[in-house]
Amino acid sequence: MKPLSGLRILEFDGLGPVTFAGMMLADMGAEVLRLTRAPGAGAAVFEDVGGEILHRGRQSVPVNLKDPADLAGVVALVASADALIEGFRPGVMERLGLGPDACAERNPRLVYGRITGWGQTGPKASEVGHDINYIALSGALSTFGEPDRPPRPPLNLVGDYGGGAMMLVTGVLAALLSAKHTGQGQVVDAAMTDGSSMLMSLFRALSARGLWTEDRGANLLDGGAPFYRCYTCRDGGFVAVGSLEPQFYAALLNGLDIPPEEAPQYDRAAWPALHRRFEVLFATRDRDDWSAAFEGSDACVTPVLSLAEAPRHPHNMARGAFLSGEAPQPAPAPGFNRSLVEAATPPGPLGLEEAIALWG
Structure with missing residues (x-):
């Protein structure tokens, strides 16, 4: 049995961090239904980003949230879910009639996971942005790059995935444990700015002790040390x-x-x-x-291995760190000594009525 077997999670398809969080939860055994935009549903409510890798292990359910029948079907799924994860801008889910209060009326034990760049509150909450903007505001971006050039973004690992998806997964799992004991769900407000700031805790500690300077390339772990x-x-x-x-x-x-x-x-x-x-x-x-x-x-x-070389390294091969196939992909992580954690190819789309029947 996988660690999260028996948990039902509703994922509103979106960009980077929600998709990555849904993949992790599915890898660990949760039954995740990924709600996607139905063909001809009009404006792009959802963004289909991720492909075979990030969408692995869960079924997609095309829905049109502007259709009252589909909306009622989603509400029925909410009533049977343990958790919900979404990454829309603040207020979007409320306008759809699927905000935390409305969902809690149908399912008081529901854990409602929200991931945004700026968070649900604050002066910038309604503004748009991307990973680079969120880690800029947290102070993290100022530490990356060469000393004589502008800061260089570290891909979108720090904001979207480290400070975003990982914090969302951690918060959702903590809230699920709480709901198991109390019978009451709660809203998880995961902001990439907050999360990337949290990831900088060590360097703030070093700075407070005079062991870290604001100068890039002059410190122990930023390339300043020759070793x-x-x-x-x-x-x-x-x-x-x-x-x-x-x-x-x-x-x-x-x-x-x-x-x-x-x-x-x-x-x-x-x-x-x-x-x-x-x-x-x-x-x-x-x-x-x-x-x-x-x-x-x-x-x-x-x-320093390239993306193509890494799957062929003997250590990675011995640990099964990559899955073979047309395009090598990272294997699920972390590992568990009593549970099998594996990646599954995304199954075909599931109709909304079928999904409701599946979840009772």
């Missing part, structure tokens, strides 16, 4: 060096044939020269040569 950054190799590939602890740094120096007295680890004044020295050394050999040289050591040196 925690990436280097270009002779063939144009890259290696990632993460030799933080003194014993790991010693292994790095040993692998580079550098006497320890010539490379004090935490002498910040020496970092620029040491970075240049490492740069020259790593450029003398190919990426895979360095990877082989440091294999099995404690130096924390690994090749």
Whole structure:
């Protein structure tokens, strides 16, 4: 049995974080129905983004929320659901007659998960935005990129997925545990700005102790330290060096044939020269040569793999970290020792009446 077997979750199809959260919940065994826009339903109420990977493990149910019959069918599904997740702008679900209060009248134990960029309240709640805007306001974006250039967005991992979808899943699961004991559901307000700010907790702690500066590329974990950054190799590939602890740094120096007295680890004044020295050394050999040289050591040196290479790495293959197929996709994570967590190909669309019958 999967960890979330028996839970029924209604997913209002949307962009990034809702889709990713629905995938995770389905991977862990929840029965997720993904409500999509019915053909000819008019304005795009839903956005079909995600494909075979992000839509895996759950059935789609096309609906037209402007059709009273379809709307009544969705309300019937709400009555049988344990949780609902949606990512519309504040007020949209209320105008459809599917806001938290209306749903709670039909199902008092329902957990209502909401994910937006700015949150349900606050001066910017009604404004549009994207991942880059949300992490800009949280302060997270200011830490990424080269020191002499504008900040560079770290894909949409920090806002949409780390600060958004992961926080939504955590909040929904916590609220489901509460509902199990109290019989009362609640609204989960997951904002990507809040979540990305939460992810910066360590760096705010370091800053409070004077161990982190506002300057990009001048700190321990942002590429400022010569022993925690990436280097270009002779063939144009890259290696990632993460030799933080003194014993790991010693292994790095040993692998580079550098006497320890010539490379004090935490002498910040020496970092620029040491970075240049490492740069020259790593450029003398190919990426895979360095990877082989440091294999099995404690130096924390690994090749930087491309998206195409990662599924073929022996470690990832041994752990089953990717699923094979026409296009390799990440396997469900995390793993559980007593539960099988697996990804399922998205089944075909399900009619609304069929979905209502399925959920009783």
